[in-house]
Structures are given as structure tokens and as C-alpha cells.
Amino acid sequence: MNDSTPPLSTPTGPQGLGHESLGPDGPGHDDTGPQEAPVLSVRDLEVAYRTGKQSRVRALRGVSFDLYPESSLALVGESGCGKTTLGLALLRLLPTLGEITGGEVTYTGGDGRSRDVTAMSASQLRRWRWSEAAMVFQGAQNAFNPVLTIGQQMAETLKDHARGGIGRREILERSAEALRSVRLEPRRVLGSYPHELSGGMKQRALIATGLLLHPRLLVLDEPTTALDILTQRTVIDLLAELRAEYGFAMIFISHDLALAAELADRVITMYAGKVIETGSTQDIFTAPKHPYTSKLINAVPPVTGDLPELASIPGAPPSLATLPPGCAFAPRCELATEECVQSEPELITLAQRPADMTHAAACIHHDQVHHERKVIARA
Amino acid sequence: MPAPAPLIELDGASQVFHVKGKDLPAVSDVSLSVGEGEVLCLVGESGSGKTTTARLAAGLAAPTSGAVRFEGKDLSEMTRAERREYRRAVQYIHQDPYASLNPIRSVRSTLAIPLKRHGLARTAADVDRRVDELLTTVDLTPPESYSAKFPHQMSGGQRQRVAVARGLTLSPRLLIADESTSMLDVSIRVSLLNMLTRLRTEEGVGFIYITHDLALAKYFAWEGRTAVMYLGKIVEVGPTPQVINSPQHPYTRALLEAVPEPDPELAAQKKAAGGLLSAEIPSLSDLPSGCTFHPRCPLAEDRCREIIPVLRTAPEASAQEVACMVVTDPQPAASAGTAPGGGGPP
Ligand SMILES: Nc1ncnc2c1ncn2[C@@H]1O[C@H](COP(=O)(O)OP(=O)(O)OP(=O)(O)O)[C@@H](O)[C@H]1O
Numbered sequence A: 001m002n003d004s005t006p007p008l009s010t011p012t013g014p015q016g017l018g019h020e021s022l023g024p025d026g027p028g029h030d031d032t033g034p035q036e037a038p039v040l041s042v043r044d045l046e047v048a049y050r051t052g053k054q055s056r057v058r059a060l061r062g063v064s065f066d067l068y069p070e071s072s073l074a075l076v077g078e079s080g081c082g083k084t085t086l087g088l089a090l091l092r093l094l095p096t097l098g099e100i101t102g103g104e105v106t107y108t109g110g111d112g113r114s115r116d117v118t119a120m121s122a123s124q125l126r127r128w129r130w131s132e133a134a135m136v137f138q139g140a141q142n143a144f145n146p147v148l149t150i151g152q153q154m155a156e157t158l159k160d161h162a163r164g165g166i167g168r169r170e171i172l173e174r175s176a177e178a179l180r181s182v183r184l185e186p187r188r189v190l191g192s193y194p195h196e197l198s199g200g201m202k203q204r205a206l207i208a209t210g211l212l213l214h215p216r217l218l219v220l221d222e223p224t225t226a227l228d229i230l231t232q233r234t235v236i237d238l239l240a241e242l243r244a245e246y247g248f249a250m251i252f253i254s255h256d257l258a259l260a261a262e263l264a265d266r267v268i269t270m271y272a273g274k275v276i277e278t279g280s281t282q283d284i285f286t287a288p289k290h291p292y293t294s295k296l297i298n299a300v301p302p303v304t305g306d307l308p309e310l311a312s313i314p315g316a317p318p319s320l321a322t323l324p325p326g327c328a329f330a331p332r333c334e335l336a337t338e339e340c341v342q343s344e345p346e347l348i349t350l351a352q353r354p355a356d357m358t359h360a361a362a363c364i365h366h367d368q369v370h371h372e373r374k375v376i377a378r379a
Numbered sequence B: 001m002p003a004p005a006p007l008i009e010l011d012g013a014s015q016v017f018h019v020k021g022k023d024l025p026a027v028s029d030v031s032l033s034v035g036e037g038e039v040l041c042l043v044g045e046s047g048s049g050k051t052t053t054a055r056l057a058a059g060l061a062a063p064t065s066g067a068v069r070f071e072g073k074d075l076s077e078m079t080r081a082e083r084r085e086y087r088r089a090v091q092y093i094h095q096d097p098y099a100s101l102n103p104i105r106s107v108r109s110t111l112a113i114p115l116k117r118h119g120l121a122r123t124a125a126d127v128d129r130r131v132d133e134l135l136t137t138v139d140l141t142p143p144e145s146y147s148a149k150f151p152h153q154m155s156g157g158q159r160q161r162v163a164v165a166r167g168l169t170l171s172p173r174l175l176i177a178d179e180s181t182s183m184l185d186v187s188i189r190v191s192l193l194n195m196l197t198r199l200r201t202e203e204g205v206g207f208i209y210i211t212h213d214l215a216l217a218k219y220f221a222w223e224g225r226t227a228v229m230y231l232g233k234i235v236e237v238g239p240t241p242q243v244i245n246s247p248q249h250p251y252t253r254a255l256l257e258a259v260p261e262p263d264p265e266l267a268a269q270k271k272a273a274g275g276l277l278s279a280e281i282p283s284l285s286d287l288p289s290g291c292t293f294h295p296r297c298p299l300a301e302d303r304c305r306e307i308i309p310v311l312r313t314a315p316e317a318s319a320q321e322v323a324c325m326v327v328t329d330p331q332p333a334a335s336a337g338t339a340p341g342g343g344g345p346p
């Protein structure tokens, strides 16, 4: 791994090595003025976990994408496909057995300075995390320390990460502001221990902690999975509002595609440590072009309209230690042919779109994927 | 001969817990029934009393008032032999497979214990055969690659299937599945639900299925009934298609509005916070007066603070019963406070 010190000199970050760059127009929200640099530019990221003295598994295999300011990206896929690993790697929070073994993660701050996150030192990371990029972890129930009050935990985060120190008064003000932004009553919550709060309150308090230092990037891992449906709705609406208000870029991880439909501008489907489809939420939901994405969508029941047939995806994801030859999805894929097991398919661009909304799928038979839901009963 | 009694019947069942000198009416006057091959879905937010109701139906707790009957027989009047048969026939599948499987027991031993205890498999060969069958039923195939595994060696979905297989060891006639699918991968969830539906349609197993997600209720209980619970009471009940497609109670509507849609266009149309006035659930020890939903209800009128609504047939949707006076009795009542302490079906 590259140990040279950041920042990188180019403010735009490295050019696309993963799926192809966007051609002469470049990515852009509008036709006037230059496109803002991505907050995060990920290229060929590789992560491995040590599983024995000599053995390792590759949990991420060549992940590349750009995340633009104020946009919202959903990472979806079945359990074990590497969603959490990717989130942790982006913030350099991998457990000790995990290691970034290749690739680059370039972060560009509000000042236009770009830095290679994979090369940051411990002290650089401490300054960067929370103030620039924050993560809300999977399993809200356990993320707080049970013996400290919410107020104490927020104060610790502020003391450790606020630039140039912070006084008691400001700690209180900032914590209260963050709690109010997620509609929690600071007077009640600051002095509470985690077990005194309901699951939904804890989840909101965690989001508030993530927002304490107004980061430009917020990664949320399964932010609603453990919550009941009304609390989920509150959190979904809140995230949409907070993003509009604070303008952070958001990556959220979920195995539930309905959440992506609610919150994301853009979706990345992962399978066995690889990006296998990427595109705007609209493209992904109306015309997914990887058979896996199509099947994932068809496994989620809609509540409005006709009752469609739901089908599970046969089999299980492969073990990362013994990946099948060629396309990792082939053993479960109805469209698989001889060709699919020859070599692993690369992302193929299907529709060019600005700001990394390009629709691409890693399936050689993408033109045979016709997404539809079979109706069992009419509404 | 009269029509056969339903498999399970709750008749005005209540469960009041006593905590720190306070009464917590976790379930109040709930009546429901499930017959062979039928499915009833219980929905409601966290703390609405779904699990407590399910535990009453499974005989894991006795109601503080009202009755629970199995094939017409009151549980409190059963002989030991009848009780044993009931215990075999009604199985509860716990909501958290991580907590409910014993970590030091292999899959085979988890399944073998109830088989032996109830004399359903005597020899080791019997046990092996039955374990293989059960694992095949829950799609853990080939069975030999799972029977020696321990919980920590399996994925969440696989553990969930083992929990289902354990629920099936005694060939139950009623399965109570409690949120058994909420944390699971969507694909695993669907394959479990499809498997449970097969048990219902092919083997006539009855189901009580508990979830907080009306999209899952719609899918799993489309051919059955759905009951919506709020603070221990059923506030709307009827055939699932009607409850989903023409919800009458404002709480049912809020639950429907809240469901995330796997479709960006539909998702964009959802109302904020499901249209409720407040996200806070009142405490059971200090319930609001009148209709307990009134502090959160977008339709609440003055009389809602005083009168306790009872389940009545909805005028606009005769298939379902609704506990909301604004829906069932749109004219303001002549005199307030007519039904103090009321509740339960007429
Ligand atoms: N500490 C670890 N040591 C070894 N392998 C690990 C470790 N953490 C994760 N893995 C493996 O890496 C892969 C990706 O795991 P990850 O937690 O990123 O998946 P995920 O997509 O977040 O799944 P889930 O939906 O279950 O949270 C899995 O195969 C997992 O077994």
C-alpha cells in the first residue's frame, strides 16, 4: 500500500480506472460552470480479511465509484456481499483482521483540497473523521457505550474531533442543536443512558452524533433495519430533510431495496465483493440490467397496487474463499451460459448520465434481462 | 353436528402486567380465531401487544381475564393429556433466531430433543430420518451438510430456518411466527414465507403471523385476515385485501403510509411520518382517555377524548370491523361518555 503523505495535488482526483470515464462533456449537473469535484472518488478498492495464519479472503474486489456533493447513494445486496466492509474501508475503520490491500479513496473537502484517505496517518484520520466524514454503524442498539449518558458520548466525540478545542458551553450547545435536528428533546436525552431510550430514539441519537461536526459525508449502515415501520418512516423522512438542510453527501447501506427507492439518487448493487450494477434510482428500479438486481427488487413486497408474485433467489451467495469461475452469480443465474463461466464480466456502460449516474451492469447477457413483476392478484 | 371449533380462539382475552405498583394492560379484550389452513396476521408498532397476544395463544401465559380455547376447549379446564396435545399442536417460532437457538447445540441435537421427548423418534436412525425430512422441508439441503452445524457456523437466514424446523418437529397444526423475518435478507425472507405458505395450503397448518410491516401482511395473509393492534387492542380487523386496499381506521392508514415502497415513484408520494400528529407512543401505565389513539390521530374530535370506541362494522367497508367512532358513527354522539369502560366486539 502507498504510504506517501496526502494531499494529492490534483483537486479532481484520479481519473476513472474502474468503469469508463464519461467522455468529453465530463460529468455535470448543468451546462454552465465547471462540475464540482466528487466528495469521494473510489478506485479499484480492495479489502481482505485474514482468516488464518496464511489465508485471507478478498471481501472487496476492485470497487470504483464517485460520490458527488449532496448526493445520496444506496449500497444494496445480500448479507455478506461486502456492504459494511466498504463503508468501514471508506472511513478507514476496518477491524484489525481487515486490510485495504489496494486501490485509492480520494476525499475532496469543501476547500477543494483532495486527500488520499488510504494514506492518511492516525492523527490525520482523527481530524478528518467526524468533522469531514462520519459513520452511523449497523445495529443502533449496541453502538452506544451502555455506561455513559448520550450527552457524555456526544461530548467525547466533540472533544476528540472538533478543530482547535472546544469549551463546555459550546459542547452543550452543539449537542443540543444536533439532538433537536433529529427531533429529540435535548433536556431529556442528554442525561439519558442508552437503555433508557427506545430503539428509534437511539437510532436518531446516533444520527445526531454523526451530524455533530457537520460532516460533508455521512455513511449510514442499515439505519432502519431494527426499527418498526412507523419509526422507520420517521427516520427516512428525517434523513431526507437533514440532507436537504445540511447538504451532506450520504451513502447508506441496506439489504432492503425499498429504502433505496425512498432515499437514494443512485444505487450500487454489490455481489461477492464487487459492484455488479450501478445507476440512477430511476434506471435501477424501472429497468435493472443485472439479473441479480432484478431478482432483489422482485423479492420486496409492495404495499400499494397489485399483489405480485415474490420469488427468492435460489441458492446462496458464494463463499469468498472459493469463488466460482467467471461470473460469481452464475451458479444462481437462470441466464447463465458457457460464456459466463469463462471470465468474470466487467461493468458495461448501458446509458451515459452525468454526475456518475451512468447506468452500468456487469452481465454479458444484460440485453436479455427484462424486468417485470408477475401479478397474482389485482388490487 | 355443529361446525368444527377453530383451532385457536381468544375470547375477550386480556393480559395485565403489574410493574412497580402500576397496572400495564398489555392486551385488552382481544378476540380472534384461527382455523385449519387459515392465516391471521397481527400488525402494529412496537409495544402494541402482538407478542403478548401470541404468547396467550401459545399457552405461554394465562390471560388475566377472558378465555383462550383450543378446538373449543378452554385451556384452564384442560386435563393433562389435553394440555400435552395442545402443547404439541401449537408451536411458537421466536422472533429472534439468534437468541432462541442454544449456541452449544448442533442442529441435529436441537431437533432431536423435542422428537425424543414426545416419543416421535425412538432410535437414532428414526431421529436421523426425521431430522433429514425437517431440514429438507425448510430448504436446508442437502441435510447432511447442516445437521452437524452449530448456530455460530450458520447465517442468520439459516438459523431462522433451523428455528422453523424446530417448530415443525412435532407436526404442529398451528404455527405462530413472531416477526420471524424482519431482520432477514429480502430473498431469504421471501423463501421462508413461501415455504410457510406451502405448509398452510398443502398440510392445512394454521398460522398467526406477526409483523409490523403491512406489505408483508399483504403478501403472506392475502387469503386470510389481518388484525391491526394499537396499545393492546384490536382497532381494525378484516380480510387482508380489504384492510390493505380500503383501510378504515386512521391508525391502519398511518401504518400503510409508512411502509417504504420498492418503487421510487410511489415512495415520493408517501406522506411525512405516516400522517400522524405525533410519533410518541403513550405509556400503558398512563393511557390517554377515551380513544387511546386520540393524541396522535389526525381525525380526532372532542368526543374522542371521552368515549372509548368499540369494534363495529364499517359503513363504507362492511367486510371489516373498526374501533373508531368517527368512522363507524360519523354523526357526533348525542351524549358524550356513553360507553365508559367499553370495548370488545358487540
Ligand atoms: N472480521 C472479519 N473477519 C473475517 N471475515 C469477515 C470479517 N468481517 C466480515 N467478513 C466477511 O467479509 C464479507 C463481507 O462482510 P460484510 O459485513 O461487509 O457484509 P455485509 O454486506 O455488510 O452483510 P450484512 O448485510 O450481513 O451486514 C463476509 O463474507 C464476511 O463473512
Ligand SMILES: Nc1ncnc2c1ncn2[C@@H]1O[C@H](COP(=O)(O)OP(=O)(O)OP(=O)(O)O)[C@@H](O)[C@H]1O
Pocket (backbone or CB within 6 Å): A228, B017, B018, B019, B024, B026, B044, B045, B046, B047, B048, B049, B050, B051, B052, B053, B212, B284
Ligand atoms: N413480562 C412483562 N412484564 C411487563 N411488561 C411487559 C411484559 N411483557 C410485555 N410487556 C409490555 O407489554 C407491552 C406489549 O409488549 P409486546 O411485546 O406484546 O409488544 P409487541 O407488539 O410484540 O412489540 P414489538 O413489535 O416490539 O415486538 C409493552 O409495553 C411491553 O413493555
Ligand code: SF4
Pocket (backbone or CB within 6 Å): A290, A291, A292, A327, A328, A329, A330, A331, A333, A334, A335, A336, A337, A340, A345, A362, A363, A364, A365, A366
Ligand atoms: S454474466 Fe451470465 S451468469 Fe453472470 S449474471 Fe449475467 S447472465 Fe448471469
Ligand code: SF4
Pocket (backbone or CB within 6 Å): B250, B251, B291, B292, B293, B294, B297, B298, B299, B300, B301, B304, B309, B323, B324, B325, B326, B327
Ligand atoms: S375514535 Fe377518534 S381518536 Fe380514535 S381513531 Fe377514531 S377519530 Fe381517531
Ligand SMILES: [Mg+2]
Pocket (backbone or CB within 6 Å): A083, A084, A085, A138, A221
Ligand atoms: Mg453489514
Ligand SMILES: [Mg+2]
Pocket (backbone or CB within 6 Å): B050, B051, B052, B095, B178, B179
Ligand atoms: Mg413482539
